[in-house]
Amino acid sequence: MSNSFSNQLRSVIEWNNPKSDILFEKWTQSGDEIKNASKLIVGPGQGCLFVYEGKVEGFFEKEGLYDLKTGNIPFWTTIKNLMYKFESAHKVGIYFYRKAEMQNIRWGTPSPITYKDPVYNFPVGLGAFGNFSFRITKAVDFFINVIAGDDYYPVKAIQKVILSRITQPISDFLAKASFSYVDIDKHRNEIAEFSKNSCRNIFNELGFELLDFRIEGTSFDQETKTRIGRISDMSAEAQAMKELGVSYQDYQQLEALKNMAKNEGGGNLGMQMGAGLGMGQMMGNMINEQNQQQNTAPPSQSNPNDPMQKLQKLKQMFEAEFIDEQEYKQKKQEILSQF
Template sequence: MNLKNQMRSVLQWENPKEYQLFYKFIDRGDELKNASKLILQPGQGCIFTYEGKIEGVFEEEGLYDLETANKPFFTTLKKFMNAFESEHKTGIWFYRTSEMLNIRWGTRIPITYTDPVYGFPVQLRAYGNYSLRISNAKEFFVNIMAGQLDYFVDQLQEIFLSRITQPISSYLANAKFSYAEIDSHIETIAAEAQVKTVAIFQKLGFELTDFRIEGSSFDPETNKRIGEISDVQADVKSANIAGVDFAELQKLKAMRDAAKNEGMAGASMGMFAGMEMGKTMQQSNAASHTPSNDVRSKLKDLKALFEDDLISESEYQTKKQQLLDLL
């Protein structure tokens, strides 16, 4: 008989791997049957099964003598060990009871919701980190482990993302945060998502102790749509500053662009565009009495048009003098 197998052995989880949640004790020979001691390090627990059934779950750290069986759980364990004929009938899984911190996550499928301001669907991606710990080892073992030899945190990713995505989507749909408001409400969104999923994770046997969203991004189509809307809004604001309607401003800008693209032949077109803009502004100003404070405002608006290259310097100087004459 192998001398090693005649010696009493110690059961313990040596050198747990990073982010490893469960580990089944496996060794050759009769070591499991002949084990005399079991060691649970701080932050460790163990589950004992016999004939496919969970016979005990133990979470208290320490060194235990299986020969004296001074704990109810180990009394049962000792009896099973001395009675069974094949090591395949029994099993011991060590598991981590300590908290696992800063586990990375990121959405593989965009979160889709309708933007409350713009009224079209947007697709949001996000990334961040979360922390967890096993709160009910038996539930975790039954619902997630399913008898595997070991289990790592990254195997939880699909479960985690499928459970957390829906609460985020529902919250965004009801919170009415627009495209531009997402980043300023990241912490609120994360906190709400964690609260709404506490019960779900508890049923699976683990506790989501922290959940953070570090950043977000929208799909290219959403960014393109928002960019186009922003351009139109800027043009509308420019039209209001110039004292013309939006359609008229678009016409004048088109004439100016055409002039720039046609060289010398377009110089007269550019001059004509400037004259038309000046004429339109003059007509707009002549339509009503202009008090001094309004003149100051229009001088500021006129300067903004000049700085945005919407009117030439000569046009700016001419219109500036016209406004100054009103003071």
């Protein structure tokens, strides 16, 4: 028998000082104690169910002291009569349960919630964590649909029940939402409220009410982090090229030529030399294009054919890693020869 139950007086049934992490607990497995009991004490924030052969025969929902020998509780008299007719002492169970609101219960997604980012069009794996509050509203339904006859039911077990049902509405909301992964955190309250309301009827049928559901933080799985990192790198490169006046198409062509020139496994020296010439030509074209753009500037600006300006542009390309050190030195020497 659990230590949380009073065993000093066999005539009293009481859930004394229950542990804070227990929702439901069976009072006794001794039929004699039940038959001899004369009083029932239901404490504040508690309720009590009487179960015979797996069926709930009656329950107390209000706190107070009940006299079981007065005959005013029909189901109790019936249970006692049935017990006297059977030798088994395990056909009757008395279950106390917690009616009080359970607050700030921690939760976290056991696996990432997946959806497709509507802006970047790639799969996202989202993890989330937070807290929730709930209370049992229909003890009989909760006993039948959730507990299913177990001798005790801890608070942590309700986490699995809630998460198994609430992650789907979160996924549905994200799939239909028009914001990207970067907007998740500022919409956490909206996501949480939608998910809680979507599961209201489901939890009501199970016998409890989700009073509050909060998303405190989110995280992405490693694959999503990798994709986000690539997007950040590409955005930074695009910004750098924009400042240098280089198109992304030119940059891709330059990278392709550089990779071809450095590919020692190709075995075609002529192709590598051709790639190197093509790369040099492309670098020249890029600088010429910049010069042509500067030629359209107002006369008050400096001379676009000035070798110093060409050297400055060449240095910017080198610092942005569009060209390597050898290419930089070679083109620099060509410009210096113009002095």
